Amino acid sequence: xxxxxxxxxxxxDRPGSEEAGQGAAGLGEGPRERSKARADAIYHDWLFKKLLxxxxxxxxxxxxxxxxxxxxxxxxxxxxxEVLTDVTSGEQHIVDLLVKAxxxxxxxxFLVHVENQASTEPAFGTRMFRYFARLHEEHALPVYPVAVxxxxxxxxxxxxxxxxxxxxxxxxxxxxxxIQLARxxxxxxxxxxxxxxxxxxxxxRFAAEERPKVKxxxxxxxxxxxxDPARMKLISGFVxxxxxxxxxxxxxxxxxxxxxxxxxxxxxxEIVTSWMEDGIQQGRRGEAAGLVVRQLTRRLxxxxxxxxxxxxxLSVEATExxxxxxxxxxxxxxxxxxxxxxxxxxxx
Numbered sequence: 001x002x003x004x005x006x007x008x009x010x011x012x013d014r015p016g017s018e019e020a021g022q023g024a025a026g027l028g029e030g031p032r033e034r035s036k037a038r039a040d041a042i043y044h045d046w047l048f049k050k051l052l053x054x055x056x057x058x059x060x061x062x063x064x065x066x067x068x069x070x071x072x073x074x075x076x077x078x079x080x081x082e083v084l085t086d087v088t089s090g091e092q093h094i095v096d097l098l099v100k101a102x103x104x105x106x107x108x109x110f111l112v113h114v115e116n117q118a119s120t121e122p123a124f125g126t127r128m129f130r131y132f133a134r135l136h137e138e139h140a141l142p143v144y145p146v147a148v149x150x151x152x153x154x155x156x157x158x159x160x161x162x163x164x165x166x167x168x169x170x171x172x173x174x175x176x177x178x179i180q181l182a183r184x185x186x187x188x189x190x191x192x193x194x195x196x197x198x199x200x201x202x203x204x205r206f207a208a209e210e211r212p213k214v215k216x217x218x219x220x221x222x223x224x225x226x227x228d229p230a231r232m233k234l235i236s237g238f239v240x241x242x243x244x245x246x247x248x249x250x251x252x253x254x255x256x257x258x259x260x261x262x263x264x265x266x267x268x269x270e271i272v273t274s275w276m277e278d279g280i281q282q283g284r285r286g287e288a289a290g291l292v293v294r295q296l297t298r299r300l301x302x303x304x305x306x307x308x309x310x311x312x313x314l315s316v317e318a319t320e321x322x323x324x325x326x327x328x329x330x331x332x333x334x335x336x337x338x339x340x341x342x343x344x345x346x347x348x
Contacts, residue, residue, distance in 0.1 A: 042308045048116040049096050051199055051238055058196045075102035084134050110142040117149050125162035129174045145176035150203055154182050186214055198222040199235045202242040215243040216256035223267035236271045288319040300332055310339050318342055
């Protein structure tokens with residue numbers, strides 16, 4: 001965990017009440033567009049989960065440092081693939097991030113549940129309460145719930161409460177933590193030597209003309225953290241995903257980089273160079289995955305999100321092999337069996 005200097009606590013929470021969502025699904029989309037949108041959404045969910053699970057303690061340190069005062073840092077257990085089933089609709093949801101931890105100095109445990117929400121949603125608080133209730137029932141442990149709203153529009157203040165009450169009785173008041181990234185001023189996070197800050201500034205509030213500067217500052221902060229290459233690549237890839245610049249913006253970005261102090265500029269340029277070298281490989285991977293998903297959808301019908309996620313993490317070579325193997329698939333189970341045999345063939 002990256003040390004932090006004494007500071008005031010950043011307050012991402014915003015009180016609010018549930019109201020109708022502002023987002024709306026696109027009209028007139030064909031199967032190909034819906035399949036691509038679904039694959040993109042799964043990739044973004046995966047990217048956020050990867051970031052927050054890799055830097056979980058840094059995430060808490062940045063937004064909720066009080067939790068670190070009572071959490072046993074050596075006790076963390078990441079509960080992967082936690083699936084919640086809606087008993088009414090039968091739909092399944094994989095929890096974005098669930099961590100089991102011990103209370104410091106005690107034998108008692110609790111859960112931290114972090115949910116990434118990439119769009120506005122009516123009655124989101126209701127969904128958070130349902131997740132809380134099912135996790136509490138299944139594990140018989142207290143749950144510390146956090147929602148990260150990662151969509152780009154500032155929009156409404158998202159709810160942090162779910163209530164059930166009558167004129168004469170308050171039956172339930174459930175609260176959860178909220179982080180609404182598009183409402184957080186990015187400059188407030190520049191002073192924090194924290195890898196999560198270096199990544200999430202790319203999703204915070206800034207003017208359109210600041211995009212080149214924000215990208216340069218994300219990388220400048222990243223360069224000061226001296227992380228290992230794999231973690232450095234994870235954050236730089238996150239930043240590049242959400243701050244793709246036009247040619248004109250890229251020229252301004254390079255001017256910003258040129259103005260960085262020499263000792264940090266060299267590290268930033270190494271990151272930029274690695275992007276250029278990886279660009280062809282990433283483009284090849286994206287094209288291959290998109291083509292395979294379209295072929296599978298046409299052959300087997302719509303794919304579940306769990307299968308799309310497994311396809312998304314395949315290496316380029318494995319994805320190309322899948323493109324040949326799918327010609328022999330007749331049922332969804334054939335795809336599942338093929339993926340089960342691909343252990344270790346994932347992208348870096």
